[in-house]
Amino acid sequence: MVTENAPDSFYRTKLGLGVWEHRGKVAATGVGHSPTARRWDGKPETSVGAFAIDSIRKAIADSGIDPSEIDGLVLDASTTTGAHWEEGAPIPMDVVNAWNPTDDPLDGIAKLSAEWIIKNMPELTNVKFTMYGPGCMSRALVVAAQAVGDGLTNNCIVLKGWHNLEGRYYQGGANALDTRPGTAALSTLWGTPASYGTALQFAAYCTKYGKNHDMMAPFVVQERANGLNFPEGFWAQHRPEPLTIEDYLAARWIAKPANLYDNDIPIMSTAAYIFTTAERAADHKQKPVYILGHASSRTNAKSLTPSLQEVEDDTYFTGQKIYEGAGIGPDDLSFENMYDGFTLFHQFHLEGLRYRGVQNGEALDFYATDISNSGPNPTSPSGGNAGSGRTRFWMHTDCIQQIQGRAGARQITGVKPEVGVSGGPMPLGGDFIVWSATPN
């Protein structure tokens, strides 16, 4: 089996493309989540591969169809951004051989291929289409939506897995050496942690608009509250502790003005969804959630890191593409679930959407209004990564569950959740989906 990355033609990166040609013809039905864990404990049954199989089986069961009806699989093969297997470290062959391995012994442990999934799920007897949406669940979703719309697959699993290992994220490897290759050194010598770029943009935002970091507190506190109502999430499962305003304001800095709670906690978890055609969705167990459109950004920073102006320009441009492709406007959004992987850039996504009319520079004031799930302006009702741990998929699960009426204690009640948007990750770059209770 050879699985390729989706071609560039799958992504809607330009304005002026009009409404998505498959608007309302693709639907999400089943959802499946694995357990969460802080780090891998080294056992075969808790590897990222095992978690992936668990979430896929749950998603298939949730959709109510037989596994033999699954004919497609779209996933992101990468399962980390900062917990890389140390070069030369011994590979646990007992774990490798507890499964049906591929040629890469780390498959199912520190990465995930379509081949590994198929080899270890004998019930998937009919998968004929496999493709990678690399980098994020958001990209895998866009690829799967386009593939189903194009008729390449009818009942498609969309999967994203995350592993985490002993030790601290992003430590080790090249960061532990005394030298650095010349090109990489141009941006890494100064020791910036992952949230630095976002912190810088936020600092520039505060300078430009006269805001301050304390104004983030209501949003981050609300996200944790929403996350504690996400039973599939890390905080709800392992540390069900509310976050208070005082906790947030007293937290230690990582890259000031980004503090500990502005950074998402790395965890292990996987999620899978079932995408199908609108016609077939009628035979699935769960209420279909139709995809009205998708949009992508492939903008690169002009220099070392995006400036505030670049971020504001690109998020607005992305918002325009999102609305054009879905055939809607800002007033049609019931809720937004844009990415929050560093909390300090969520407002760029929100402002780019002009969500509830919020313009550039206004989001932090907006956070001080009622942004709860019971109010008129539900904002990140999933709680995102801040609320449930680093996976970049809580936002998508929540969109589906809100529209299906299955969000439990998180269920939006202040407005009727009919149209939502999710996606990310960063303000530059990323992929986005518009979800709807109806196909038009």
Place this chain on the structure above:
Amino acid sequence: MLAKQTPIPDELTGPFYKALNEGKLVVQSCNTCNKLQHPPAPVCKVEGCNSSDLTYREVSGRGTIYNYGVVYDCPIRVLQEDQPFNVAVVTIEEDEEIQFYSHLPGTPVDDVPVGGAVQAVFEATAGGDQKIIEWKVV
């Protein structure tokens, strides 16, 4: 001076690092569209240009502090003893879209004059003869 990893020049960045050792700051320049770019790349990144006719042009070494953060939790082992420290983004006089990072040697932590003028300086690294670029508030 904060200890930094020592860069190992490669084919693309060789001229940049050689200039630093000579006390000069150079930035990659496209001979087709005249746009500066940093970090350097194999082709011009201007949409529609993509020219491979690139060279390095010396610049004044004068810049402005765009904004900054303070690093308290650094992933680079050699720098961890020195945290917290400033990391500013500096833009150059010739093109405000060209950025460099800087620890702003001599500037107190979290007491950075945003919008202030800076001048390039050339610092040695602990591991070898290769110099790196830094910026000081003027």
